[in-house]
Structures are given as C-alpha cells and as structure tokens.
Amino acid sequence: xxxxxxxxxxxxxxxxxxxxxxxxxxxxxxxxxxxxxxxxxxxxxxxxxxxxxxxxxxxxxxxxxxxxxxxxxxxxxxxxxxxxxxxxxxxxxxxxxxxxxxxxxxxxxxxxxxxxxxxxxxxxxxxxxxxxxxxxxxxxxxxxxxxxxxxxxxxxxxxxxxxxxxxxxxxxxxxxxxxxxxxxxxxxxxxxxxxxxxxxxxxxxxxxxxxxxxxxxxxxxxxxxxxxxxxxxxxxxxxxxxxxxxxxxxxxxxxxxxxxxxxxxxxxxxxxxxxxxxxxxxxxxxxxxxxxxxxxxxxxxxxxxxxxxxxxxxxxxxxxxxxxxxxxxxxxxxxxxxxxxxxxxxxxxxxxxxxxxxxx
Amino acid sequence: xxxxxxxxxxxxxxxxxxxxxxxxxxxxxxxxxxxxxxxxxxxxxxxxxxxxxxxxxxxxxxxxxxxxxxxxxxxxxxxxxxxxxxxxxxxxxxxxxxxxxxxxxxxxxxxxxxxxxxxxxxxxxxxxxxxxxxxxxxxxxxxxxxxxxxxxxxxxxxxxxxxxxxxxxxxxxxxxxxxxxxxxxxxxxxxxxxxxxxxxxxxxxxxxxxxxxxxxxxxxxxxxxxxxxxxxxxxxxxxxxxxxxxxxxxxxxxxxxxxxxxxxxxxxxxxxxxxxxxxxxxxxxxxxxxxxxxxxxxxxxxxxxxxxxxxxxxxxxxxxxxxxxxxxxxxxxxxxxxxxxxxxxxxxxxxxxxxxxxxx
Numbered sequence: 001x002x003x004x005x006x007x008x009x010x011x012x013x014x015x016x017x018x019x020x021x022x023x024x025x026x027x028x029x030x031x032x033x034x035x036x037x038x039x040x041x042x043x044x045x046x047x048x049x050x051x052x053x054x055x056x057x058x059x060x061x062x063x064x065x066x067x068x069x070x071x072x073x074x075x076x077x078x079x080x081x082x083x084x085x086x087x088x089x090x091x092x093x094x095x096x097x098x099x100x101x102x103x104x105x106x107x108x109x110x111x112x113x114x115x116x117x118x119x120x121x122x123x124x125x126x127x128x129x130x131x132x133x134x135x136x137x138x139x140x141x142x143x144x145x146x147x148x149x150x151x152x153x154x155x156x157x158x159x160x161x162x163x164x165x166x167x168x169x170x171x172x173x174x175x176x177x178x179x180x181x182x183x184x185x186x187x188x189x190x191x192x193x194x195x196x197x198x199x200x201x202x203x204x205x206x207x208x209x210x211x212x213x214x215x216x217x218x219x220x221x222x223x224x225x226x227x228x229x230x231x232x233x234x235x236x237x238x239x240x241x242x243x244x245x246x247x248x249x250x251x252x253x254x255x256x257x258x259x260x261x262x263x264x265x266x267x268x269x270x271x272x273x274x275x276x277x278x279x280x281x282x283x284x285x286x287x288x289x290x291x292x293x294x295x296x297x298x299x300x301x302x303x304x305x306x307x308x309x310x311x312x313x314x315x316x317x318x319x320x321x322x323x324x325x326x327x328x329x330x331x332x333x334x335x336x337x338x339x340x341x342x343x344x345x346x347x348x349x350x351x352x353x354x355x356x357x358x359x360x
Numbered sequence: 361x362x363x364x365x366x367x368x369x370x371x372x373x374x375x376x377x378x379x380x381x382x383x384x385x386x387x388x389x390x391x392x393x394x395x396x397x398x399x400x401x402x403x404x405x406x407x408x409x410x411x412x413x414x415x416x417x418x419x420x421x422x423x424x425x426x427x428x429x430x431x432x433x434x435x436x437x438x439x440x441x442x443x444x445x446x447x448x449x450x451x452x453x454x455x456x457x458x459x460x461x462x463x464x465x466x467x468x469x470x471x472x473x474x475x476x477x478x479x480x481x482x483x484x485x486x487x488x489x490x491x492x493x494x495x496x497x498x499x500x501x502x503x504x505x506x507x508x509x510x511x512x513x514x515x516x517x518x519x520x521x522x523x524x525x526x527x528x529x530x531x532x533x534x535x536x537x538x539x540x541x542x543x544x545x546x547x548x549x550x551x552x553x554x555x556x557x558x559x560x561x562x563x564x565x566x567x568x569x570x571x572x573x574x575x576x577x578x579x580x581x582x583x584x585x586x587x588x589x590x591x592x593x594x595x596x597x598x599x600x601x602x603x604x605x606x607x608x609x610x611x612x613x614x615x616x617x618x619x620x621x622x623x624x625x626x627x628x629x630x631x632x633x634x635x636x637x638x639x640x641x642x643x644x645x646x647x648x649x650x651x652x653x654x655x656x657x658x659x660x661x662x663x664x665x666x667x668x669x670x671x672x673x674x675x676x677x678x679x680x681x682x683x684x685x686x687x688x689x690x691x692x693x694x695x696x697x698x699x700x701x702x703x704x705x706x707x708x709x710x711x712x713x714x715x716x717x718x719x720x
Contacts, residue, residue, distance in 0.1 A: 048602040050668060242408040242658050242687040250606055298602050298667060303658055307684040308410060314683065314708060322682045323674065324667040327602040348674060 039068070043250045048327035054339035058332050059252060059299075067138075068255035071263040075171035078267065082141055082169075089146035096149045099337055100156035104148060110184035113166040117151045123159035129197045129357055130189060131155075132225070133164040134182055134213070136204030136331065138234075138261060139268035140169050150203060150231075150334045157346035158353065163189065167209075174270035179278060182213050187222070195223035196360035199353045203295075203331045204302065207233025211281035211309065214289055227356030229293040229349050232302045232331050233309055235282040237265040237274040241304030251301040253330035282308050291319040291359075293352040295345060297328025323348060399428070403610045408687035414699035418692050419612060419659075427498075428615035431623040435531035438627065442501055442529075449506035456509045459697055460516035464508060470544035473526040477511045483519040489717055490553050491515075492585070493524040494542055494562030494569045496691065498594075498621060499628035500529050510563060510591075510694045517706035518713065523549065527569075534630035539638060542573050547582070555583035556720035559713045563655075563691045564662065567593025571641035571669065574649055587716030589653040589709050592662045592691050593669055595642040597625040597634040601664030611661040613690035642668050646676045651719075653681040653712040655705060657688025683708060 042062035051059065058064065067085075072078045097104045101120040108114065117133070131154060135147030144166055151164035167181035189198055202210050207230030217224055239257045248256045269279055277284030282305070292313055296306035303324070313320035325333065325341050333345040402422035411419065418424065427445075432438045457464045461480040468474065477493070491514060495507030504526055511524035527541035549558055562570050567590030577584055599617045608616045629639055637644030642665070652673055656666035663684070673680035685693065685701050693705040 043606075045602075045605040048605075048664075050601055050664065241410055242405075245405040245408075246403075246607075246610055246659065298663055299606065303684075304408075304410065304686055307658060308686050310684070311686060311704070315704060322684065324663075324670070324682065324684060326664055326668050326671060344671065344675060 039249045039256055042252070045250065051325075051327040052340040054336050055328065055332060055341050058335065058339075059327060059329065062252045063255050064252045064329070064332075067141075067260045069259045071259050078140060078171045082143065085141055086143060086146045089142060089149075090144065093145050093147070093149045093152070096337060097152040100152050102152040102155045104145065104152070109163065110188035112181040112184050112188075114185055115145065115148050115151065115164040115166065117148065117155040117162040117164055119155040119159055119161075121159055122161060125354070125357070126158070126160040128193070129160060129199070130193050131158065131160055131162045131353065132182075132186060132189060132198060132200045133162050134167070134200065134202030134206040134209045135164060136202060136206040136234075138264035139175075139178060139205050140171075140264050143169060150201075150206070153334055153337070153342065153346050154201060154349065157343070158350040160350075160353075170267045170270065175268050175272055175279060178209060178268070179212050179216060182209055183216055183220070186213060186217070186225075190223065196226045197357065198225045199227050199229070199356065200225050201229035201231070201349065201353075203231030203233075203334065205234050207231050207294075208235055208237075208281060211235060211284070211286075212278045215277055215281060215284045215286075218285075218288065224288070224290050226360055227291045227293070227353055228289075229295075229352060230309070231295040231333070231345075232297070232300055232306050233281070233294065234302065235305045235309040236280045237269065238280065241308055243301055243303040243305075247299055247301045247303060251299050251329040253332060254301040257301065282312060285316075286313050286318055287316045289313060289316070289318040291321070291352070291356050293321040293323070293349060295323045295325070295333065295349075297325040297330070297332065299327060299329045301330055321352060399609045399616055402612070405610065411685075411687040412700040414696050415688065415692060415701050418695065418699075419687060419689065422612045423615050424612045424689070424692075427501075427620045429619045431619050438500060438531045442503065445501055446503060446506045449502060449509075450504065453505050453507070453509045453512070456697060457512040460512050462512040462515045464505065464512070469523065470548035472541045472544050472548075474545055475505065475508050475511065475524040475526065477508065477515040477522040477524055479515040479519055479521075481519050482521060485714070485717070486518070486520040488553070489520060489557045489559070490549060491518065491520055491522045491713065492542075492546060492549060492558060492560045493522050494527070494560065494566040494573070495524060496562060496564030496566040496594075498624035499535075499538060499565050500531075500624050503529060510561075510566070513694055513697070513702065513706050514561060514709065517703070518710040520710075520713075530627045530630065535628050535632055535639060538569060538628070539572050539576060542569055543576055543580070546573065546577070546585075550583065556586045557717065558585045559587050559589070559716065560585050561589035561591070561709065561713075563591030563593075563694065565594050567591050567654075568595055568597075568641060571595060571644070571646075572638045575637055575641060575644045575646075578645075578648065584648070584650050586720055587651045587653070587713055588649075589655075589712060590669070591655040591693070591705075592657070592660055592666050593641070593654065594662065595665045595669040596640045597629065598640065601668055603661055603663040603665075607659055607661045607663060611659050611689040613692060614661040617661065642672060646673050646678055649673060649676070649678040651679040651681070651712070651716050653683070653709060655683045655685070655693065655709075657685040657690070657692065659687060659689045661690055681712060 103118045105116040133151035151162045155162040168177040210230040296303045310322045463478045465476040467476045493511035511522045515522040528537040570590045670682045
C-alpha cells in the first residue's frame with residue numbers, strides 16, 4: 001500500500017515537477033508567453049464529487065501542467081522544452097512500468113526505434129496477438145521511454161505484448177515523419193502477425209495518429225488491424241469543435257488550444273493544410289474502418305474531437321464504442337495506476353480488443 | 361419542401377411560443393422568479409459551427425425555453441403552468457405525428473391512459489414487437505397528447521408500433537404514481553408480448569423512469585425487456601454531477617438545475633429521499649440489466665447524469681452503448697424531424713433495438 005501510494009503520488013507530482021520547470025521556462029522566455037489572466041485562475045466550477053478520490057486530487061490542481069501558455073518559436077526553444085519535460089515524464093514512465101511489472105526493452109522495427117513492452121503474464125489467448133501503441137504529446141513531446149506509460153498500462157491490464165513506437169518528431173522531423181514511422185512499424189508487424197491479430201491504440205496525438213494510420217493503410221491497400229482504440233483523439237488540429245471553446249479553462253490538463261497546442265499543431269504540420277485528413281482525421285473517409293473504441297471526459301478539451309469522430313464513424317456504419325468519464329479532463333486516465341477510472345479505462349479497452357480478436 | 365420547412369419552423373417557434381407564454385407568467389408571478397442575471401444572458405461561447413444548420417438555429421436561441429427560472433409553489437400555479445405549456449406542445453406533437461404519418465389513437469392499458477402510435481409502415485420483423493415510450497417533462501409537464509412527440513419519431517424511424525404512457529403526475533399524483541403507471545402498462549403488455557419482444561425508451565424524465573422501471577421489475581421479479589434506451593436520463597434528481605455545474609448557462613434548453621428543475625424534483629419526490637434509486641436510478645443496483653443505449657450532447661446539463669449511468673452500467677458488466685451529440689443541449693434531438701441529428705439519433709436507436717430483438 002505504501003509503495004502504491006508512492007507511485008500514485010510520484011505520478012502526480014512528477015507532473016507537478018514538470019509544471020514547475022515550465023514556470024521557470026516561462027520566466028526565461030516572457031515574450032513567448034502572453035499570459036491570459038482569466039485562464040490562469042482555476043475554473044469557478046467546483047471540483048466534482050462524483051469521481052474517485054484519486055481523480056478528485058488530480059482535478060484539484062490547476063493547471064495540472066503549464067504547457068498551455070508556452071509558444072516556443074525557434075527549434076532550440078522547442079528542443080529545450082521537450083528535453084526538460086522528458087526528464088520527469090521518463091522517470092514517471094519507468095516508475096509505472098516497474099510498478100506494473102512490465103519489462104521495457106528497446107528495439108527497432110522497420111528501421112524505427114520501438115519499445116517492446118512485456119507484461120509479467122500474457123493471457124493464453126493473446127499468445128499470437130499484439131497491440132501497437134502510438135504515444136501522445138502534441139506531436140512534439142514524449143520521445144524515447146517517456147512515451148511508454150500508456151503502453152505499459154495496456155500491456156499490464158490487457159495481459160498482452162505491446163509495441164510502442166518512438167516515432168520521429170518536429171522540429172527536426174515534421175509531418176509526415178511520425179505517420180510514416182507508425183506505418184513502417186505496422187508493415188513490419190504484418191510480417192509476423194496477421195492483421196486480424198493486431199490492435200492499435202493511443203491517446204490524444206496518439207489517437208489522431210491511430211486514426212491517420214488506418215486512413216493511410218486504406219490508401220496503401222494494406223490490410224487493416226482488427227480494431228483500434230483512439231483515446232480522446234486529436235482528430236481536428238484546427239480550433240474547430242465545441243469543447244475547444246466550452247471547456248477552455250475548465251480542462252486542467254490542456255487548459256486551452258490557443259497557445260501551446262496551436263503552436264505544436266503548426267510545428268507538426270509545417271505548412272500543410274491542417275484540414276488534411278492525415279493531419280485531422282475527422283475530415284477523412286472512414287468507411288470500412290475496423291471497430292473503434294473512443295474515450296473522453298466531461299471536462300476534456302477534446303470532447304468534441306472525440307464525439308465528432310464517433311458520430312462520423314457511426315454515420316459511416318462503423319461499429320464505434322464511446323466511453324466518457326465523469327469530470328475527467330484530457331486523458332487523466334493514464335497517470336495513476338491505482339485510480340479506479342484508470343482500471344476501468346484499460347479493462348474496457350482489454351474487453352474491446354478481446355471481442356474484436358475473437359470475432360475473427 | 362415547403363411543408364417540411366413549415367413543420368421545422370413550427371417545431372422551433374412553438375417552443376418559442378411557449379417561452380413567450382412563460383415570460384408572461386413570470387411577469388404575473390414575479391416573487392416566484394428570483395432572476396439570476398448571469399444566466400439571463402446567452403453564454404459567451406460561440407454557437408458551434410460543427411453541427412447541422414437546423415441544430416445551429418436551435419442553439420442560437422437563448423434561452424430556448426424559459427421554464428428554467430419558474431418555481432411555482434401552489435398546486436394551482438403548477439397546474440396553470442402545465443396547462444399553458446401544453447397548449448403549444450400538444451400542437452407541436454400533432455404536427456409531428458401528421459408530418460411523419462404516424463396515427464395516434466387514445467387507449468387504456470392496465471387502467472392507465474396510453475397513446476397507441478402506429479407508423480404508416482411496420483417492418484415485417486417488427487410485426488410481433490413493441491416499444492414502450494415514457495415521455496419527459498420534469499415529471500410534471502407534457503400530459504396527454506403533448507407527451508407523444510418522441511414516441512412518434514421512434515414509431516416512424518423504427519417502423520414499429522409504440523405505446524406511449526400518459527402517466528399520472530404531480531401536484532395531484534406525486535411519486536410513485538408515474539412509476540406505478542409505467543409498471544401497470546408494462547404488465548399489461550406482457551399479456552400479449554413476451555418480454556424479449558418489448559423495448560422501452562424515453563428521454564430526460566422518461567429516461568429516468570425507464571431506468572426506474574427496470575429496477576422495479578427486478579424488485580417485482582418480472583421479466584425484463586429486451587433492451588432499453590434512456591436518452592439523457594434524469595438519473596440523479598439531486599444537483600450532483602459535474603455537468604450540472606459546468607454546463608449551467610451553456611445548455612440553452614434546461615439552463616440550470618437551480619429553479620424549475622429543482623422545484624419539479626421536489627414536487628415529484630414529495631418528501632421522499634431524492635437518493636432513492638427509484639427516484640435517482642444512478643444509485644440503483646443495475647446488475648442484470650438488459651442492453652442499454654444512452655444519448656447526450658456536449659452542452660447537455662444532463663451529460664453527467666448520462667455518463668455516470670453509463671459508467672455504472674459498464675462497471676456492472678451490462679452492455680451499454682453511448683452516443684454524445686456535438687454541441688447539443690438537452691434532448692434537442694426530438695424537435696425537428698428534418699434535422700440530421702434527429703435522424704441519426706432515431707436511426708441509431710432503431711438499429712440498437714433491432715440488434716437486441718434479434719439476439720433473442
């Protein structure tokens with residue numbers, strides 16, 4: 001229990017640590033951070049009582065991360081930010097994999113660096129199945145080990161091997177490098193696993209890339225995976241969608257589109273049209289998609305990114321499941337291994353993938 | 361097309377008509393209407409661009425209905441309000457059933473008045489199936505024909521016979537009269553239809569009653585229906601749940617819990633504990649429930665009522681589907697027959713019930 005609490009607190013406070021680092025960065029680059037006073041205060045709405053104590057604690061910190069008002073301009077400034085944030089998120093990822101007893105091994109697939117995540121127990125039915133994980137972080141954060149937390153959660157709760165892609169990112173490698181890398185790893189997996197034994201998942205940017213991957217596979221005429229689970233996917237890189245406005249300053253994880261997220265979208269797109277379906281999959285043709293499971297929260301800045309995608313999939317006749325967590329801001333289900341919402345999220349994802357694998 | 365537009369506009373403006381009537385009522389009973397200035401202005405967030413033109417038009421009216429700040433105290437004041445609102449909602453219901461070519465016949469089942477709604481075409485597979493409709497209206501509005509609109513939509517889009525219950529309501533008949541009436545009609549249906557050929561649906565209060573019905577059937581040891589579809593159910597009559605706070609003044613349909621809704625909850629409960637599961641089903645034991653489909657919107661004051669119920673069902677292992685409409689306030693999917701969101705809602709409900717019936 002003590003260890004559990006430590007992990008839980010560490011998961012929280014390493015985020016807080018990242019926030020403090022960013023506050024220092026803010027002080028160092030004041031001209032890059034045009035403060036918006038009304039967003040610097042916690043929302044007037046009370047922290048919800050209808051969530052677990054662990055989630056309540058996370059929701060009580062505002063902002064949970066200070067990325068929101070940083071808008072680096074130079075490549076050096078971006079790299080400094082990414083490197084500084086990575087120090088804490090990498091530690092966090094290591095603590096989570098240790099706590100969950102998931103072994104993390106560096107490898108390479110299709111000339112792309114990956115992490116091979118093996119849980120302490122693989123379910124017998126999953127002997128010949130695999131999940132491909134695409135990490136989040138606004139297309140610029142979470143390189144290396146720091147992008148593996150969500151993959152470890154899934155490996156543990158799903159009792160299945162997970163390959164997490166350490167895809168290239170801007171400023172050095174803008175679009176379509178990340179997508180190309182995910183496609184390369186998927187192609188490589190196809191040499192060992194039939195597509196019907198592969199699932200793909202990831203949250204936020206990882207959710208957007210998961211959806212873009214399937215659009216790209218359709219374009220390439222490659223076999224589609226058995227199922228995909230984009231969590232709160234960044235399906236529209238433009239500030240288009242109701243919750244970008246209605247949940248601004250309410251979501252204590254992302255806070256707003258207007259600063260960090262907008263800058264990151266532009267950095268990744270590097271001049272490409274943000275409405276290109278491979279950048280913003282909500283504009284893509286989703287007919288023929290495999291079963292999809294989406295997750296969001298009632299405070300998520302990306303709630304509209306999630307439900308617009310969900311409605312589009314349903315309209316196209318794709319079996320698309322949706323779960324919206326009470327009171328939750330953007331992807332808070334992958335921080336605390338002991339949080340009931342974390343367990344529910346990953347156990348529902350496991351059931352979803354199991355059903356999809358068994359249907360074949 | 362002209363007729364279509366007229367119906368669509370009439371559906372909108374009859375609501376506006378009801379609002380004007382209520383503004384006059386407000387003027388007549390100023391002490392009953394403690395105005396909250398900040399809720400009298402439209403929200404600062406823009407009307408979403410990511411919805412249909414029809415929904416955009418509905419969302420552009422603030423408030424869509426002025427029920428929100430009325431808090432009648434005497435039985436007479438309640439009845440006056442209900443009667444005045446019914447004049448327009450009854451007209452609206454008649455226009456909708458005519459437009460959709462649904463025949464509406466008054467009848468009685470188990471000594472309870474009902475409306476027997478027959479679409480112009482019943483799908484062959486539905487010859488021996490039936491849907492039970494439980495109307496909404498805060499447990500006090502929509503008596504008689506005025507409660508049938510949603511039932512007509514479902515009969516039309518589902519090509520299935522619908523029985524809509526005209527249950528008793530306060531001030532004369534508080535809890536448990538409404539629930540008793542729904543149970544009576546269900547018992548009567550069981551004499552003709554096996555439970556596996558019966559589905560139950562309804563929105564808002566109708567959603568809460570649909571859930572309470574299943575809890576009550578479990579208690580009584582009666583067979584459960586094949587499936588239920590509570591739309592944005594009033595699953596917690598207390599002001600408990602995140603979106604009661606976060607969507608206050610954003611939802612242009614309900615606006616806030618604090619005035620009309622709170623008064624209506626107390627009127628219906630008549631001194632019973634609002635946490636009684638038959639009043640607030642989110643506190644009930646949902647194990648063994650049949651498949652459930654829930655609907656809400658990103659601006660819905662009852663989004664948390666919906667997702668809390670959804671999560672509870674999933675945790676209990678009940679197959680529970682969820683659809684959240686982009687930008688939508690409380691149950692705006694049952695006003696305009698031409699609105700794409702209306703069509704999607706009822707066609708998804710049809711598919712859901714079809715799957716459930718076929719599974720037996």
